[in-house]
Amino acid sequence: MKFVMVPGGWQGGWAFDAVAAELRRAGHLVEAVTLAGLEPDGPADVDRPPNLDSHIDQVAEIIEDGGEGPLALCGHSYGGMVIAGVADRLGDRLDQLVFIDAYVPEDGDSCWSLTSDQFRHQFMAGVRDDGRWVAAPGGADPRARPHPLASFLQALRLRSGPGRAVGRTFISGGTWPGSPFTAVTERLRHHSDWRVHEIPVGHNIARRDPGGLAAVLGALPPADGSG
Numbered sequence: 001m002k003f004v005m006v007p008g009g010w011q012g013g014w015a016f017d018a019v020a021a022e023l024r025r026a027g028h029l030v031e032a033v034t035l036a037g038l039e040p041d042g043p044a045d046v047d048r049p050p051n052l053d054s055h056i057d058q059v060a061e062i063i064e065d066g067g068e069g070p071l072a073l074c075g076h077s078y079g080g081m082v083i084a085g086v087a088d089r090l091g092d093r094l095d096q097l098v099f100i101d102a103y104v105p106e107d108g109d110s111c112w113s114l115t116s117d118q119f120r121h122q123f124m125a126g127v128r129d130d131g132r133w134v135a136a137p138g139g140a141d142p143r144a145r146p147h148p149l150a151s152f153l154q155a156l157r158l159r160s161g162p163g164r165a166v167g168r169t170f171i172s173g174g175t176w177p178g179s180p181f182t183a184v185t186e187r188l189r190h191h192s193d194w195r196v197h198e199i200p201v202g203h204n205i206a207r208r209d210p211g212g213l214a215a216v217l218g219a220l221p222p223a224d225g226s227g
Contacts, residue, residue, distance in 0.1 A: 001070045001095075002029040003217060006059055008077025008102070009111075009152070010136040010144040012038050015076070019206050022214030031066070033059055035082070037133075037148045049132045049148030052110075052156060056085035063093055072096035072220055076206065078147075080104055081111050081156055087166065088158045094166050096220050100213070101173040101203050104184050107158040111151070118178030123152055168193055171216055174200030 003023060007015040013032030020030040036050040036058055037043040043050075059082055063071065073094050075083035080102025087097050103114045112120065126134035126146075133146035172185040188194040197216050201208035 001072055001218075001220065002066065003031070003072045003074055004059065004062060004066070005030065005032045006035070006055075006073070006075040006079035006082050007033070007038075008075075008079050009134070009147045010038070010140060011076075012040065012143060012145070014143055015141075015204075016206050018210035019214045019217070022211055023218060026214070026218050028218065031062065033062060035059075037151075038145045040143065040145070042145065043133075043148075046133070049150050051148065051150040052081055052085065052154040055082045055151055056089070059083070059086050060089055063090055070095045072098055072217065074098040074100060074217065075102050076100040077102050077203065078111055078152070081109075081151075084158070085156055088160060091160075091166055096167040096169065098169045098171065098217065098220070100171045100205055101179075101181055102170075103180070104170065104188070105156045105158075108155050110153055110155045112153050113155070114180060116178050116180040119180060123149065167195070167220065169195045169197065169216075169220065171205065171213065172196065172198045172200075173203045173205050174198055176202045179203065 005016045012034035016032040020032055023030050035055045071094055073083045073086060080099045083097060084105050087094055103111055105114060122137060123134050127149050132149055134149050135146050136144035170188045175182060189196045199205050199209050199212045205213050
């Protein structure tokens with residue numbers, strides 16, 4: 001299986017380093033994406049922040065150029081918005097879609113509309129310097145970078161949906177203060193098209209339990225449910 005992994009807000013592909021190492025040891029291929037604007041040396045154009053469409057385009061291009069073979073597209077937190085948009089365009093290329101304590105949007109949703117009041121306050125507090133980039137929260141990993149506000153605010157437009165059956169998995173970090181994912185976790189538990197796993201370590205599952213996350217990902221079945 002090949003895994004393409006999309007991080008949440010403020011983070012780069014480095015957020016999945018430990019998980020990727022575990023998966024590679026088990027024989028899987030992994031590409032952890034650093035979204036446009038979140039590069040270690042800063043955005044290419046600070047005056048033109050990327051939006052959600054920019055990030056969907058970026059990940060879609062990675063998948064289109066990635067060759068054939070079983071593919072799992074994974075997104076953490078904000079990354080759920082991105083992978084939902086990619087799946088809408090390229091569902092016939094995907095075998096698994098994995099939301100890791102992530103937003104699960106429908107047409108017209110945005111990260112802003114789906115998140116909690118605590119995160120909306122954090123977005124607004126972080127963007128006061130220039131109105132375009134949301135500063136990383138206090139206590140974040142030193143590699144974290146300001147996140148483009150436009151990508152948090154833009155509504156997702158879904159048109160076609162996956163062209164074939166795609167396995168859908170939601171991995172919950174459990175209940176934590178201000179979580180916007182509690183309700184969606186409970187809703188998906190009762191949805192026959194979804195598998196729900198819980199790794200109750202809080203939001204940043206990849207950092208707090210990389211082995212547990214890699215184990216769940218490595219055990220994903222084929223999209224057709226065989227094996």
